[in-house]
Amino acid sequence: MTQLHPDPAYAALQDLGTAPLWKYYGELFAAEPRSAAVPYLWSYARLRPYLLHFAKTLSLEEAERRVLMLINPGLQDPPATVNSLYAGLQVIVSGETAQAHRHASNAFRFVIEGEGAYTTVNGERIHMRPGDLLLTPGWHWHDHYHEGDEPMIWLDALDYPLVNALEAGFFELYGERAQKVSRPDGISTRQFVHGHLVPAWEIDRGSSSPIGNYPWSEVERAFDAIGDDAEGSAVDGVVLEYTNPWTGGPVLPTMSCRVRRLPPKFHGAAIRRTSSSVHHVIRGQGTAIVGGRRLDWNDKDVFAVPGWTACELINTSETDDTYVFSYSNEPVMRSLGLYREELIERQK
Ligand code: GTQ
16 A cells, blocks of 8 residues: 555555545446446256255255355355346255245246245245246245145245345244245235236235236236237347236336247347346247357256346247246336436347
């Protein structure tokens, strides 16, 4: 310090709990965001054997949740998938219970494979099938069960990197392994099943969607109803947002969820957004060019698109649609007045 800055006043500054702004200015007020996260792809085919390995060797009594965290090489400490968001792959096997707990972080699950599991959320059992999106809004009790034969695997998403950065994280165990069931199975989904008719007697309207499960069968119905008649987006193809029926807005205050259908040979326009996102390939083959890096995807892979990083989505199949689910922190960015997006030139 003294050698770099012969003026002894610099050493004194640090002891007095101060710093010279003029040394930090460019870093603190960069011309544009530079994400610490890197574009990255997690191969489902390569991770699945390890999920099954730990399903055999590690009990749920030992692990609170049996999850492989998808950690961005640029975001190791604290671990995150992209800025403010986390993704993990969870596995549960026949007869297991993942004990009841709750946390301030919002969470959701996107089911990848298996049949016969359900999660209980604030007293309501919600069954899971591949392609379903199940919400666990912040501070809702939740525990998972599996009654089927084959292992059940799903993608977990949480906003804990944001909640912890804001120093607002709380966590509590329920006390018993399983919470009491106090509501009819699937009622939070059933009473909203018709998107335009909502249960008007429900007066308590929180900041998250009240729907427990957005089933894949409804997504398919939506895409079928649209057929090939919609214009769609040059960036995202026919892209649908899962909505909170009370507001029409995102399902959770911190995370927005979307699903897109990219027709054969689709090559999306390149865009960068201040929001960060995580993508999960439901079905199909393609490539995402993210920050100049080619991420070649297959069925069930997951990839990270850091904020303010160019992204273009390509369906490489000549014959088949590809379906890609994604979630982002766009609601946070929008609510803070920080959301920006910009179409840019295609990358080489
Ligand atoms: O299933 O409740 O991946 O609490 C991370 C934290 C899953 C869960 C995760 C959790 C859960």
